[in-house]
Amino acid sequence: MHKRNKYIIGYLYLIPALVIFILFTYWPAIYSFYLSFFNTTTSTGHAIFVGLSNYVYLFKTGQLPYPFFTAFEYSFVRFIFAFVISITLFSWIEVKGKHLLKNMIPLILIPILAISLIYPSLSFWGGDIYIVLLWVLFGILTFYTVRKMDFLKSHTTLFLLSILGFYIVAYYIGNRNIDLYTLFFKIAQNNSFIMSIWNTFYFVIIDVPITIGISLAAGLLMKNLPFFKVFFRTAFFAPYVASIVAVSLLWLWLFNYHYGIFNFILSWFGISPINWLNSASLTMPTVAILSIWEYFGYYGLIFLSGLQNIDQEYYEAAEIEGANSFQKFMYITWPLLSPITFFVMVVSLINAFQVFTQVYVLYNQMPGPYANSGLTMVFYIYNTFYNEQQMGLASAAAYILLGIIMVLTLIQFRTTEKRVEYNI
Amino acid sequence: MKKLTILISVLLMIVLFSASIFAQPVVVTFWEGMGAKLGTTLQTMTDLFNKQNPDIQVNLVYLGSGNEVDSKLLTAMSANALPTMAQVKGPWASMLFSKGFLAPLYEFPNFTQMVSSIYAPLLVSGTFNGKIYTLPFNRDIFDLFLRPQMFEQAGLPYPKTMQEMAQDAKLLTVVQNGKTVRYGLGFRTTYRQFTAVAYQFGGSYISPNGQITINSTQNVAALTYLVNLVKEGYAYAKFGYFDNELTTSSVAMLLGGSAELTYDLSDIAGQSDGLVMVPIPSNVTFKPMLHGQNVAIFNTATEAQQQAAWKYLQFLLSPAIQLYWAVQTGYIPVNEQVANLPDWKNFVSQNQNGVGAIMVGLDQSADYAPNLPWWTNARDAIRTAFENAIHMTMTPQQALDWAQQQAEQAYESYNSK
Numbered sequence: 001m002h003k004r005n006k007y008i009i010g011y012l013y014l015i016p017a018l019v020i021f022i023l024f025t026y027w028p029a030i031y032s033f034y035l036s037f038f039n040t041t042t043s044t045g046h047a048i049f050v051g052l053s054n055y056v057y058l059f060k061t062g063q064l065p066y067p068f069f070t071a072f073e074y075s076f077v078r079f080i081f082a083f084v085i086s087i088t089l090f091s092w093i094e095v096k097g098k099h100l101l102k103n104m105i106p107l108i109l110i111p112i113l114a115i116s117l118i119y120p121s122l123s124f125w126g127g128d129i130y131i132v133l134l135w136v137l138f139g140i141l142t143f144y145t146v147r148k149m150d151f152l153k154s155h156t157t158l159f160l161l162s163i164l165g166f167y168i169v170a171y172y173i174g175n176r177n178i179d180l181y182t183l184f185f186k187i188a189q190n191n192s193f194i195m196s197i198w199n200t201f202y203f204v205i206i207d208v209p210i211t212i213g214i215s216l217a218a219g220l221l222m223k224n225l226p227f228f229k230v231f232f233r234t235a236f237f238a239p240y241v242a243s244i245v246a247v248s249l250l251w252l253w254l255f256n257y258h259y260g261i262f263n264f265i266l267s268w269f270g271i272s273p274i275n276w277l278n279s280a281s282l283t284m285p286t287v288a289i290l291s292i293w294e295y296f297g298y299y300g301l302i303f304l305s306g307l308q309n310i311d312q313e314y315y316e317a318a319e320i321e322g323a324n325s326f327q328k329f330m331y332i333t334w335p336l337l338s339p340i341t342f343f344v345m346v347v348s349l350i351n352a353f354q355v356f357t358q359v360y361v362l363y364n365q366m367p368g369p370y371a372n373s374g375l376t377m378v379f380y381i382y383n384t385f386y387n388e389q390q391m392g393l394a395s396a397a398a399y400i401l402l403g404i405i406m407v408l409t410l411i412q413f414r415t416t417e418k419r420v421e422y423n424i
Numbered sequence: 425m426k427k428l429t430i431l432i433s434v435l436l437m438i439v440l441f442s443a444s445i446f447a448q449p450v451v452v453t454f455w456e457g458m459g460a461k462l463g464t465t466l467q468t469m470t471d472l473f474n475k476q477n478p479d480i481q482v483n484l485v486y487l488g489s490g491n492e493v494d495s496k497l498l499t500a501m502s503a504n505a506l507p508t509m510a511q512v513k514g515p516w517a518s519m520l521f522s523k524g525f526l527a528p529l530y531e532f533p534n535f536t537q538m539v540s541s542i543y544a545p546l547l548v549s550g551t552f553n554g555k556i557y558t559l560p561f562n563r564d565i566f567d568l569f570l571r572p573q574m575f576e577q578a579g580l581p582y583p584k585t586m587q588e589m590a591q592d593a594k595l596l597t598v599v600q601n602g603k604t605v606r607y608g609l610g611f612r613t614t615y616r617q618f619t620a621v622a623y624q625f626g627g628s629y630i631s632p633n634g635q636i637t638i639n640s641t642q643n644v645a646a647l648t649y650l651v652n653l654v655k656e657g658y659a660y661a662k663f664g665y666f667d668n669e670l671t672t673s674s675v676a677m678l679l680g681g682s683a684e685l686t687y688d689l690s691d692i693a694g695q696s697d698g699l700v701m702v703p704i705p706s707n708v709t710f711k712p713m714l715h716g717q718n719v720a721i722f723n724t725a726t727e728a729q730q731q732a733a734w735k736y737l738q739f740l741l742s743p744a745i746q747l748y749w750a751v752q753t754g755y756i757p758v759n760e761q762v763a764n765l766p767d768w769k770n771f772v773s774q775n776q777n778g779v780g781a782i783m784v785g786l787d788q789s790a791d792y793a794p795n796l797p798w799w800t801n802a803r804d805a806i807r808t809a810f811e812n813a814i815h816m817t818m819t820p821q822q823a824l825d826w827a828q829q830q831a832e833q834a835y836e837s838y839n840s841k
Contacts, residue, residue, distance in 0.1 A: 370811035
């Protein structure tokens, strides 16, 4: 009886916070999900239930220059080519040129075949289902002959990068007009929502790795500095607490084509001025520079706290063994910092997907200088909601953004969790 | 006895206080988006009104740009917290109208008399189902700005047709060591800019029978004209304002709205070799494009507030105030009587920047956007199409075909049952 009373009191304490949460967080979230099935702006003056058509509308492709399957075939052939060549390359490294005769087939014949097949299949026979099947067979064969390689397994990231590199090579060899990438870009030009997904991913790919790199460097710097520790800590953290609108206005001047300090510095090195704010291809890098500057101090402080938690004994032991500072970083700091790195990765990814204010202020409330090059997903949602007043469509877009973030975070958890060491 | 005095004095005080409460002026809240000099001018006019009418207190609430006013009205509409009156754009007003929030201005006293003195084309954007719900206030007209000294040096007359303008742009472009140091023409890649030129090619967005005609031959011709000027290197196009480019004298002609003269172009307009405004060159029938906003009164306000707001609106649109407004800001004096005032004639004749051009062809002018609630969507599409064509990621025909398709989708979505 006494115990139950205790529970009740506990829940009573929770109620105020819960009420606020339900009113201002859960209820709007649920209501906007409900709204995403309605067309809210109609001549009838009230919302109409439209089922999933808001979601369908967001992914409408318009007229395609060639069927999706053709693009898929071309991309697939390119992928298998990159895969075959990468695998061969890795086998070469593992065998190191020894037993040439024995490894004749996988190490010499396969790459020659692949290289002699790639150009014709992408220029003359492209789009033919038999060619694709041939390539699939070819890929399986290659994988089968070299599947026992150890080097490959221990260098997954390098392997993936190598595939990407050879994919790009293959892309430039054959018919560049047909590829999943090209098709996606064509669709994005017709559909602003897909363009916004494109831009957001582009931003995330630039922003997240560089932010993590720079903030880790900042964390290390702050830990190892003998003097001025407090000064740097404050200086690095200042951008994060400053109002993002005011900061963006400041950067507007730094990026200015005629009078900006960046172009002035570039002129010292004889580099002609860059039109930072009026070039579609530079829109996302420009926004990323601002965004990295804004957040690196905050993540740097988180890294600093992680660094300070690592037991000094490990370093002392390593020093006795004669480890240099690079080895100490690679084998002590980096593994023991992994929970913090993981946290920063997840949080910065979620933050990067929600990029909006920087674009809004830098580009005079427009989605980039032209061609919607600065249209991010949140910008799309904002524009659809406030300017076009299509609340249903905006809610649907918001739920797709939520879905993307959730899926990516889940992938992060699945792939990285094993590497994180919680043994502090 | 003492108690009685206290009681009486307390009662007296209550009566006095309540009297002063009752005598408090009617408060009118006006949401506006007038920045910089426009804002101070509006404040001066409002202060004068408040002084002349002690029973009314008009409070200006500055909300940033016109877009901000629109977004805040949207939120206020849902929360039932609309102000007494606000600046509104055409398509936005039609949204407010369709939800039934606009006070019918035609029912207010002296309405017919008021309206008869306003230029007829300026009333179109405020008319819904044949009745007037909003009145024009800050309206400007799209013109051509040019640098008189550059024309003088080249011995060129000011252009009258689009062909002449293209020719002049070619002649005024200066290339040194393979680098263009001066462009003949500059324009912003905005929806308005394109529309202003398309009108001069005989283009429109909605045909008289209600069809969407964004990809009409006239509009494609207008877009091709602008794209070719950029392609050939005689025109410079960008999205942002032109203030920096003009001060470095790198543009000889510039398309823009008349109110920009006191806004982003004010630096250059004040210089000795400043700027002259001339009517926009035209190929077919001259149809200058009107831009800017109207003022609406909301029926959610009390009757007294609505009447007070109407009185204030009448004051704003009166000839003397419109004269002051136009002189200070470069907006069109919407009241016809201003053109006959000696002060206005004086101002026009003495002005170095050719402000008289804002009154040319007002009778033939047309609004920048049709009065449709779904037009914001189409407008975005036209701007994107314009940008894509100018930066050559699409041909003019492709770009406008795409915009047409987007507008049709928006129309269908709005009219779905």
